[in-house]
Amino acid sequence: MNYSRFINVRFFLVPALFIITACSHGSVRSDYGLNHYDELIVSDSQSLLIQPKKLGNGSVEINHVSLIQNSPKGPPYDLQLDKAIFEAGGSVTRALCTTSLGQKSVITIEPDKKYRIDCSIQLNANDNNHLATRDQTGVLKIPYGKSGGVISFNYFLKIEDFE
Amino acid sequence: MKTYLIIILTTFCSSMANASDASSAAATSAAVIGTAAAVGSVSYRNWLTFELKDWKDSATQTTSQLTRQCDMDTEVRLLGNARYNLLYVAIKNGTKLPYLVRPGRIRFVFSNGRERMPSFPFQNQSLELKPGITSGGTIPFPSKWEFENQDSVSAVIPLFSAEDKEFCTITVNASRPEGVPQQTSSFTEYTTLDYSFEFGTSLLRTGDPGSTLSAGKFTFGLSFYIYPWVNHGMNFGLGIENMGNQGDPILNSISGSYSSGSLNSFWGQFGYSHRRFLSRRTQLIYDIDLGGHNYRARVPESKLASDVSNSFLLFHKLSLDYMFGSFGYGVVIENAIGLSLYQGWITGGHIGTQSASGTFLGAAVRYKFGF
Numbered sequence: 066m067n068y069s070r071f072i073n074v075r076f077f078l079v080p081a082l083f084i085i086t087a088c089s090h091g092s093v094r095s096d097y098g099l100n101h102y103d104e105l106i107v108s109d110s111q112s113l114l115i116q117p118k119k120l121g122n123g124s125v126e127i128n129h130v131s132l133i134q135n136s137p138k139g140p141p142y143d144l145q146l147d148k149a150i151f152e153a154g155g156s157v158t159r160a161l162c163t164t165s166l167g168q169k170s171v172i173t174i175e176p177d178k179k180y181r182i183d184c185s186i187q188l189n190a191n192d193n194n195h196l197a198t199r200d201q202t203g204v205l206k207i208p209y210g211k212s213g214g215v216i217s218f219n220y221f222l223k224i225e226d227f228e
Numbered sequence: 229m230k231t232y233l234i235i236i237l238t239t240f241c242s243s244m245a246n247a248s249d250a251s252s253a254a255a256t257s258a259a260v261i262g263t264a265a266a267v268g269s270v271s272y273r274n275w276l277t278f279e280l281k282d283w284k285d286s287a288t289q290t291t292s293q294l295t296r297q298c299d300m301d302t303e304v305r306l307l308g309n310a311r312y313n314l315l316y317v318a319i320k321n322g323t324k325l326p327y328l329v330r331p332g333r334i335r336f337v338f339s340n341g342r343e344r345m346p347s348f349p350f351q352n353q354s355l356e357l358k359p360g361i362t363s364g365g366t367i368p369f370p371s372k373w374e375f376e377n378q379d380s381v382s383a384v385i386p387l388f389s390a391e392d393k394e395f396c397t398i399t400v401n402a403s404r405p406e407g408v409p410q411q412t413s414s415f416t417e418y419t420t421l422d423y424s425f426e427f428g429t430s431l432l433r434t435g436d437p438g439s440t441l442s443a444g445k446f447t448f449g450l451s452f453y454i455y456p457w458v459n460h461g462m463n464f465g466l467g468i469e470n471m472g473n474q475g476d477p478i479l480n481s482i483s484g485s486y487s488s489g490s491l492n493s494f495w496g497q498f499g500y501s502h503r504r505f506l507s508r509r510t511q512l513i514y515d516i517d518l519g520g521h522n523y524r525a526r527v528p529e530s531k532l533a534s535d536v537s538n539s540f541l542l543f544h545k546l547s548l549d550y551m552f553g554s555f556g557y558g559v560v561i562e563n564a565i566g567l568s569l570y571q572g573w574i575t576g577g578h579i580g581t582q583s584a585s586g587t588f589l590g591a592a593v594r595y596k597f598g599f
Contacts, residue, residue, distance in 0.1 A: 099320045099362050101301050106294040108303045110318065134294040165287040181288035 092116075096202075096219035098131070104139025105174065105209065108132050109218045111181075123190035123197065123227045127151070129160075129205055131218055134179035142174045144182070144216075145208040151186040153203030153222055154195030160184045160205055182207070190227035197227050280306045280313065280375075282411045283404045291402060298387055298396035299323045300357070303364075306381075306402050308413075310420045310455075311560065311599075313372045315383050318364035319398070321357040327395055328388040329355040334367060336374070337382045344370045349560075357387070373508055375415035379404050413458045416505060419562050419598030422453035424547075426568055428592025430469050435574070435586020445471045447590050449570075451515075453501055453598070463501040463515045465545075467570075469493040469590070489527035493588065495572060496520055497543040511564070513547040521572065523579045537584040539577035545570035549596055556599070564596040 094116060098109040111130035118126040135142060147170035149160040162184040164172055174180060184205060190197035201222040206215050279291045283306050291306040301320040306313065315336070321327060331352040336344045347370035357363050367383070375381070380403040387395045404410065426449035447469040455461030471491050497519030504512045521541040526534045549566030569591050577584035 097318065097362050099301050099303050099318050101296050101322070104296075106296050106301055108292065108294055108318075110292065110303060110305075111290060132288055132290065132292055132294060136296055179285070179288060179294065181290070 092221075092223075094221050095129070096221070098218040100216075102209065102214055102216050103142070104136040105142055105216065106134045106136065107216055107218075112218070112220070117222070117226050119226065120187070125188050125222075125226050127184075127186040127188070127203075127220060127222075129184045129186065129218065129220060131182045131184070131205075131216075132179060133174060133182060133216065135174045135176050137177040139176050141176065142210050144172050144174060144180070146170060146172060146182070149184055149205065149207045151184075151188075151203055151205050151220075153188065153201045153220075154193045154199070156193045156195075158186055158188060160186045160207075162207065188222070188227075196222060197224060200224055278307050278309060280308045280411075280414045282408050282414050283402060286405060286408075293400055293402055295398070295400055296322075297398045300387070300398060301362075302385075302398055302400060304383060304400045304402060307366065308372065310413075310418050310458075311372070312417075313369045313375060313414070314366040315369065315402075316364070316366050317383070317385065317400075318362055319357055319385075320362040321359050324359050326359060326390060327357045328390070328392075329357065329363075329385060330388060331355065331367065333386050333388075335384045336369060337384060338374055338378045339380045340378060342374065344374060346370065354388075372415050372417040375410075377410070378415075412505075416458050417508075418455065418458050418503075418505075420455050422451075422455070422596055422598035424451040424453075424566075424594045424596035425449075426451065426467075426592035426594040428568065428590050430471065430588060430590045432589040433471070433586060434588075436582035436584070445469055447592060449568075449592060449594075451594075451596075453513075455501070455503060458505075459503050461501045461503065462499070463517065464498045465496065465515070465517065465519075465543075467493075467495045467590075469588070489525060492524045492526075494522040494524065495541050495543065497541060497572075499543070509551045511547075511549045511551070511566075513545075513549065515543075515545045515547075517541075517543040517545075519543055521574045521577075521584070523577070523584050525579055535579050537577040537579035539584050540575045542573040542575070543570065547594065549594075559599055561597050561599045564598075566594050566596060568592045568594055 093113050095109050095112040097113065098107060100107050109129065109131040111132065115128055115130065118128070120126055133144065146162040149162045151158045151160045162182055164180050164182055166172060172180065188196060195201065203220045203222050205218045205220060208215050283291045285291070293304050295302050299322045301322060303318045305316040307316050308314065331346060331348060334346055346367045348368060355363055355365070380401055382399055382401045385398040387398065389395045428447045428449070430445045430447055447467060449465060449467040451463055451465040453461055453463045469492065471493055497517035499515060499517030501513060501515045506512055519541040521539045523537040545568055547566050547568040549564040551562055551564040554560045554562045571587060571589045573587050574585055
């Protein structure tokens with residue numbers, strides 16, 4: 066029996082419309098930061114679709130989530146969370162980063178260990194006019210190790226975030 | 229129309245797609261899963277977080293696994309919806325040469341030793357891993373049931389050179405954290421929207437209308453189910469029973485000296501539905517509903533002699549369904565046949581000189597389809 070006409074007309078249209086409708090809102094905010102830095106493997110796929118939170122008066126809060134995993138053969142790495150910064154529109158803002166261990170200035174990632182890093186960044190367009198006039202790609206930077214290495218993630222900011 | 233729909237769904241269901249930018253990665257993942265169970269109709273921004281809850285690591289609150297093998301950075305996640313579990317894979321090629329992933333060559337190895345290949349709804353092209361670029365997509369597991377009682381699953385992803393020679397194999401393992409009980413929803417394949425057509429017979433009717441001895445009369449019912457969860461959902465149903473004849477006391481009380489008439493019973497109800505999987509193909513469903521009931525007596529010889537009675541209805545139904553097969557592309561429709569036993573309590577109302585209150589009992593065979 067040929068079901069194709071029955072299926073397409075009766076049942077595919079509505080689900081297809083659901084999908085099309087669903088795909089039409091929400092926007093990706095993060096460059097997919099799947100990378101490695103020395104023996105550390107990092108990803109910010111969790112942040113792909115996290116939208117900034119409007120705080121009013123031109124302020125927004127960005128909540129960025131990343132995963133950082135040391136390889137089984139890697140040496141321990143210190144992650145300097147207290148030195149995490151966010152660069153956007155020519156200005157630098159402090160990023161408040163925490164892990165499941167709580168708020169620590171430095172965490173050590175042992176071999177084969179993985180951490181989720183939650184960073185909160187507050188930006189105000191009144192302090193940085195570029196944010197209100199141009200879409201920006203901000204960069205979250207987290208220093209690691211003793212050799213000056215920096216893990217970085219991109220984050221897309223839009224003018225309307227600050228309106 | 230047909231062509232356009234196929235194109236749309238083919239595009240959405242291409243389970244491996246270039247994800248060199250974030251939007252295509254997210255959209256691809258969302259689309260594949262969305263198509264697989266579009267009735268879920270959840271905003272696509274949530275799809276990447278539609279991870280199997282009981283497989284999430286408590287520290288990171290994600291199923292994400294990161295690894296570096298074959299000079300490639302790799303991330304996998306376990307995603308799932310009502311009908312499918314999927315592996316989200318992203319690979320960043322850290323070499324200077326392009327390589328290929330052949331989706332059909334990927335294997336899943338479960339902790340019980342079963343080795344399965346992915347089950348794609350459409351033919352898939354090879355995925356090219358360009359140097360320095362992140363590519364990926366979602367790979368559907370052949371069945372959610374494979375996850376039942378499993379603690380880990382490995383994805384074995386061979387990489388091929390442009391000359392079709394196997395270059396290296398990436399093996400990524402996802403584990404369910406120790407001590408976390410397995411959730412039924414992470415391994416049960418279930419439909420979220422069901423429709424059923426029920427053809428049956430009345431068994432008993434009590435109260436004044438019961439004196440019509442309506443047992444053996446033909447009944448027909450329609451039911452519509454929504455199951456946001458494996459076991460819990462809502463149902464909406466309609467039913468009809470043609471119970472009248474000329475010797476009916478109700479009809480006699482209405483029609484008086486007229487010689488013929490008909491008495492029909494209609495009902496509609498809405499309420500809770502509980503579903504249990506007795507096996508992978510057998511479901512036991514219990515519905516308990518509130519609704520309305522309508523007696524409609526009609527005497528063709530006299531419009532004045534017709535009467536209608538509306539009453540409240542408490543209704544429950546027990547059904548046993550056997551899922552016998554499925555068909556479809558992308559959106560797969562499950563078919564079932566079953567048996568239902570139902571009972572309704574009618575409260576209040578009069579028809580003719582008789583009280584409409586009473587109960588009715590019926591049984592039906594039914595055909596159900598869902599997706």
